[in-house]
Amino acid sequence: MGSYGQAVIPGFICRLCSKQKKIVIHLYTAKAKKLDLLNKIRLLPISLDKYDNLPKTVCESCIEKLNAQYQLFMRIRKSENIYMAHRRYHTNGNCPYECPLNGADLGE
Numbered sequence: 634m635g636s637y638g639q640a641v642i643p644g645f646i647c648r649l650c651s652k653q654k655k656i657v658i659h660l661y662t663a664k665a666k667k668l669d670l671l672n673k674i675r676l677l678p679i680s681l682d683k684y685d686n687l688p689k690t691v692c693e694s695c696i697e698k699l700n701a702q703y704q705l706f707m708r709i710r711k712s713e714n715i716y717m718a719h720r721r722y723h724t725n726g727n728c729p730y731e732c733p734l735n736g737a738d739l740g741e
């Protein structure tokens with residue numbers, strides 16, 4: 634009885650967690666584009682093709698994690714730019730006041 638109920642749950646498979654979910658977003662829709670999903674997924678170690686025979690839907694819970702991961706990625710990239718600029722231009726203790734690393738202990 635219970636198993637019958639489970640078997641007929643209509644849902645879509647999430648491409649990222651492979652779970653069957655009722656609420657998903659299709660990756661090639663305006664909504665997905667608005668959420669920038671394809672760009673965010675590009676940062677993951679998966680390859681995605683519009684014409685592969687794999688799920689094209691992503692669940693809400695994965696989108697939430699994807700957004701958090703994307704924010705972390707962007708933050709890391711921003712930091713990396715700071716470090717690169719610091720290493721390139723602020724040698725010999727010439728850190729300008731604007732440099733976030735000015736006066737910081739870098740633990741070197």
Ligand SMILES: [Zn+2]
Pocket residue numbers: 647648649650651652691692693694695696
């Ligand atoms: Zn998912």
Ligand SMILES: [Zn+2]
Pocket residue numbers: 718719720723727728729732733734735
């Ligand atoms: Zn600096």
